[in-house]
Amino acid sequence: MALLVKKFGGSSVATPEKMRHIASRVLKERNPDDQIVIVVSAMGDTTDNLLKLASKVTDKHYARELDMLMSTGEQVSIAMMAMTFCSMGVPAQSFTGPQAGIIAEGVFGKGNIIDIKPARVFKALAAGKIAIVAGFQAITPEGEIITLGRGGSDTTAVALAGAMRADMCEIYTDVEGVYSADPRVVPNAVKMKEISNEEMLELARLGAGVMQPQSISMGSRFHVPIHVRSTFSDNEGTIIREDNFGEEKGPVCGVAEDYNVARIAAVGVENVPGTAAMIFNELDKNEIPVDMIVQSVRRINDRRGDIIFTVASSDLVEAKEVLEKLKADGRINNILYDDNCAKVSIVGLEMLSAPGVEARIFGALGRKNINIDIVSSSKNSISCLVPRPKVDEAIRSIHAEFFKNKPQQ
């Protein structure tokens, strides 16, 4: 007997026909005594459409109410999916995140799962039912509905698999697995048979939208094996595992791009200790994460300098509110905002010790005449900020540089 958690993303459940296809496939592949938990996202573009709907009322960010609104998308999917199974003569029961015991805390729109009490889900399985759980939503200890960030159904699925000690968490999506780059942007990207948690976390963190980064951290914390595969084909996908399987790998495992990036320049700030702390503390207090940071003074003894950094584009409205207050208080002279940039990154374990990688990245971008605004690096990645209209060309060029002759795995 196996306990399997299967997550189906928005495009997989976009229509009632697709739901029927999923139900038929699950039933065909199930062994008689398997226990099945299905986690679903909102149908198709529902979440984006709900956000657009909200913007018709106001362009202010009422985070609690937005979560209340966005969480309805997944509630439609669970009921539709459960009725699909029932109509095929198979008992199934739907659960919202709160009903499935998924508890999260943090700010609205960015909830972090802190506990799962899946007693009702176990009870449904014991009664021979298929359990259908809403992804992306949870309840706070205070009883508020909270969502888990875009792509959060991945995290619901992996966390539930961990809490229920499932044998496998399968992530069904609209591509055949994890590739060396987004296959929609880089048509000759290479599908990976396996990838380690560490590599996948870095790719996801840097924008590979196939998995939400929090789901990978959750998977490694609870030792959940994850299989990313296609809803629409039977081919094996990519296994995300704990170790690096002792395999000899090249310096680069994949490239990622992130369009959700905005650049902010605090111009002419005082070049004295505590200035950067003042700006970043304010942003942190408002739960706005900062990513790339460059601080520069033009001449050694200049009394003023610039601090340039990036935040998620989706956080730009809140970041502006915070920074404009500092400007009004006279603590920053001038602030410039640029919401037309994007980040390309290259990922590989121990990137910092791989000689010549930077030169090859810069060469690939230079040959395409793509300007680099900021460069940052970590142990496992190097990232460049480039103009947003150029990002696809940038990623194709970098990918071609590092994956010239790599065969499909």
Ligand code: ADP
């Ligand atoms: P779902 O709705 O199933 O959660 P998502 O759109 O969130 O699907 O994630 C799947 C998408 O992730 C793919 O369609 C693909 O365009 C994108 N993607 C980005 N980077 C990668 C990558 N390295 N490998 C596979 N897919 C990727």
Ligand code: ASP
């Ligand atoms: N429906 C949510 C989103 O679009 C969650 C998810 O799909 O994982 O972000």
Ligand code: MG
């Ligand atoms: Mg997704």
